[in-house]
Amino acid sequence: MTQWIAACAADDIDPEDVIPFTHGGQDYAIYRSPDDVYYATDGHCTHEKTLLCDGLVMDGVIECPKHNGRFDYTSGKALGAPVLTDIRTYSVKVTDGTVYISLGA
Amino acid sequence: MGRERLERYSLIGPENQAAVAAGLAGGDWFRSAVPRKRMKELMRRSDYPAIRDTVIWIGLILGFAALGSALWLVWHSWWAVPFLLAYGILYGSTSDSRWHESGHGTAFKTRWIDESLYQLASFMIMRDPTTWRWSHTRHHTDTLVVGRDPEIAVMRPARLAKLLANLIGLVDVPVAFWLMLRHAGGRLTAEEADYVPASQRRKVYRTARVHLAIYALTIAAAIVFRSWLPVVLVGGPRLYGACLFYVYGFTQHAGLGENVLDHRLNTRTVKMCFVNRFLYWNMNYHVEHHMFPMVPYYRLPELHEEIARDCAPVYPSLWAAYKEIIPAILRQLRDQEYYVRRELLPGAAPFNEPAPINDGRALPLATATLA
Numbered sequence: 001m002t003q004w005i006a007a008c009a010a011d012d013i014d015p016e017d018v019i020p021f022t023h024g025g026q027d028y029a030i031y032r033s034p035d036d037v038y039y040a041t042d043g044h045c046t047h048e049k050t051l052l053c054d055g056l057v058m059d060g061v062i063e064c065p066k067h068n069g070r071f072d073y074t075s076g077k078a079l080g081a082p083v084l085t086d087i088r089t090y091s092v093k094v095t096d097g098t099v100y101i102s103l104g105a
Numbered sequence: 106m107g108r109e110r111l112e113r114y115s116l117i118g119p120e121n122q123a124a125v126a127a128g129l130a131g132g133d134w135f136r137s138a139v140p141r142k143r144m145k146e147l148m149r150r151s152d153y154p155a156i157r158d159t160v161i162w163i164g165l166i167l168g169f170a171a172l173g174s175a176l177w178l179v180w181h182s183w184w185a186v187p188f189l190l191a192y193g194i195l196y197g198s199t200s201d202s203r204w205h206e207s208g209h210g211t212a213f214k215t216r217w218i219d220e221s222l223y224q225l226a227s228f229m230i231m232r233d234p235t236t237w238r239w240s241h242t243r244h245h246t247d248t249l250v251v252g253r254d255p256e257i258a259v260m261r262p263a264r265l266a267k268l269l270a271n272l273i274g275l276v277d278v279p280v281a282f283w284l285m286l287r288h289a290g291g292r293l294t295a296e297e298a299d300y301v302p303a304s305q306r307r308k309v310y311r312t313a314r315v316h317l318a319i320y321a322l323t324i325a326a327a328i329v330f331r332s333w334l335p336v337v338l339v340g341g342p343r344l345y346g347a348c349l350f351y352v353y354g355f356t357q358h359a360g361l362g363e364n365v366l367d368h369r370l371n372t373r374t375v376k377m378c379f380v381n382r383f384l385y386w387n388m389n390y391h392v393e394h395h396m397f398p399m400v401p402y403y404r405l406p407e408l409h410e411e412i413a414r415d416c417a418p419v420y421p422s423l424w425a426a427y428k429e430i431i432p433a434i435l436r437q438l439r440d441q442e443y444y445v446r447r448e449l450l451p452g453a454a455p456f457n458e459p460a461p462i463n464d465g466r467a468l469p470l471a472t473a474t475l476a
Contacts (some may be wrong), residue, residue, distance in 0.1 A: 049131070056149070058214075064209075065397070065399050066246070068398060081239070081305060084305075
């Protein structure tokens with residue numbers, strides 16, 4: 001069953017940026033694209049356990065701050081070495097200025 | 106001592122597992138606090154600086170090659186030598202910094218330009234682009250962690266004969282060809298297998314075959330035209346033009362702490378003049394680069410200003426750095442626990458030394474674990 005969890009206020013994230021969100025001991029990364037669409041992925045890079053929220057968001061891509069591994073944060077697709085495993089993405093909705101992410105099974 | 110030293114630094118030796126067991130592998134490294142807004146500015150990519158610098162760089166390389174070749178072939182003049190030497194140094198030394206920056210993917214905003222420079226520079230510096238990408242990834246994860254970092258240039262004790270011979274590539278070039286042959290035959294070394302994922306290996310074998318084919322054509326051209334010029338222009342610069350590569354490179358980590366989790370203990374930032382910074386693409390800001398590898402080379406001077414309060418004073422010149430490096434390396438020949446420990450500025454965040462093993466002396470972990 002889908003469980004929508006309030007992650008942050010929509011204004012907490014600058015356009016083309018990312019912030020961290022922790023829920024139930026799990027880290028997530030919440031993104032805001034330049035055209036104000038919101039996305040969410042797991043919080044850690046799939047290559048090594050580095051938090052993506054310190055990385056660079058540019059042109060639909062999140063770049064890991066440790067080894068510059070890149071993911072398309074809209075689809076979770078890994079874009080080449082050193083990241084070879086796609087990152088998990090989560091559905092996102094914005095209601096009344098609040099960003100919710102879906103953590104359902 | 107030689108075999109013992111190599112085994113200690115080997116990625117397939119006992120220190121690898123010992124470093125993992127001690128929590129050194131993939132450890133949490135110190136990073137200066139930089140506001141997110143400022144860091145976003147510093148990380149932002151642009152094509153312009155790197156395209157400008159690359160056009161100048163390739164222009165100089167082609168210009169020196171053309172002038173040197175013309176003086177040699179047309180006028181048979183010894184004046185060819187300084188031009189070919191300049192060509193060789195640009196080819197055999199400065200390709201390292203281009204390899205490095207484009208390998209991180211930070212030089213250009215446009216990915217295909219970045220990847221093209223990476224492939225070109227990898228060929229010039231005689232590195233397989235795939236294995237070295239993974240090697241450098243490990244170097245950033247476990248910088249100077251003994252048994253984990255495949256890019257420790259100066260061991261304790263140093264292999265002095267190798268270091269000196271490599272000023273003209275006499276060890277690294279034969280090793281590069283041995284690796285090319287091995288890769289072309291579809292095999293990695295056991296050490297490479299430690300950090301190159303299986304899915305990436307086919308690329309290694311294919312690239313080695315392409316590189317070998319280019320060198321074979323170069324040698325064939327030299328034989329057909331009865332001239333050394335093809336070899337002087339392709340491959341040869343990795344020998345006669347390599348000195349600056351090592352002179353710059355040793356400043357990064359030589360003589361500093363091993364098995365630490367703070368780049369201020371194992372990495373140097375050295376002030377260099379404009380020419381050296383162009384040739385080295387600002388890799389002299391090496392503490393900054395290791396702490397924040399997503400900042401492109403053209404923003405590193407600004408990052409340096411941002412985190413200088415947390416760092417030890419910079420070395421004012423290459424000369425100042427070598428006044429420390431050479432005595433340190435010589436002392437480590439007889440005292441392998443010795444390392445240069447920098448003093449931080451007043452008010453700087455203290456060194457990140459979560460355990461006694463992180464104090465920089467690099468005591469053998471495997472022995473300690475077994476004891």
